[in-house]
Amino acid sequence: MKLIAGLGNPGDKYSNNRHNIGFMVIDALGARHGIRVVTNKKKSLTGSGIVAEEKVMMTKPQTFMNLSGEALGPLFSFLDIEFEDVIVVHDDLDLDFGRIKIKIGGGHGGHNGIRSIISHFGDKNFVRVRVGIGKPPVGWDVSRYVLNPFSADEKKELDDLLERAADAIETIISAGYLKAMNDFN
Numbered sequence: 001m002k003l004i005a006g007l008g009n010p011g012d013k014y015s016n017n018r019h020n021i022g023f024m025v026i027d028a029l030g031a032r033h034g035i036r037v038v039t040n041k042k043k044s045l046t047g048s049g050i051v052a053e054e055k056v057m058m059t060k061p062q063t064f065m066n067l068s069g070e071a072l073g074p075l076f077s078f079l080d081i082e083f084e085d086v087i088v089v090h091d092d093l094d095l096d097f098g099r100i101k102i103k104i105g106g107g108h109g110g111h112n113g114i115r116s117i118i119s120h121f122g123d124k125n126f127v128r129v130r131v132g133i134g135k136p137p138v139g140w141d142v143s144r145y146v147l148n149p150f151s152a153d154e155k156k157e158l159d160d161l162l163e164r165a166a167d168a169i170e171t172i173i174s175a176g177y178l179k180a181m182n183d184f185n
Helices: 018-033 065-079 112-121 142-146 152-175 177-184
Strands: 002-006 039-041 044-051 054-061 086-092 100-104 127-132
Touching: 002 018, 002 044, 002 065, 018 044, 018 054, 018 086, 018 127, 018 142, 018 152, 044 065, 044 152, 054 065, 054 152, 065 086, 065 112, 086 112, 086 152, 100 152, 100 177, 127 152, 152 177
Parallel strands: 002 054, 002 086, 086 127
Antiparallel strands: 039 044, 044 054, 100 127
């Protein structure tokens, strides 16, 4: 069993924001495998099914980004899985828009959602799919940037980015995170 969590903020107000790219990847992967992420469970929307011949629970925490661990901690405990069986998909300011980077472990890199998850797990050895959203323009603060929609040019490439991120998750599940790192980083 794998727990695949896409990070974002709940509600229509945030649905198309850069900070919600984790939710968008979960939606793309769910559509590909016929998994609807709509069941309320432990402060999350969840859906279960099969991805790459592995049973998965996909989730979109509903606690807002900075409190993601409040939702994922109880789900992790409920599923009784290992840290390496958790895949967290999130936005990353340090990667150019369109880049994907997979890693396991490490610090939070200033990402408050990851900080919250590490705090609630008490461990940082989970797999991360970091999806690049680029840096804010000069003069913009970070929160304004991540809570804004993608630019027109970015929107043209967004569907392809979401599909590549879904491919990366499938590769992690079917061939392991090292293979995925080699293929997608």
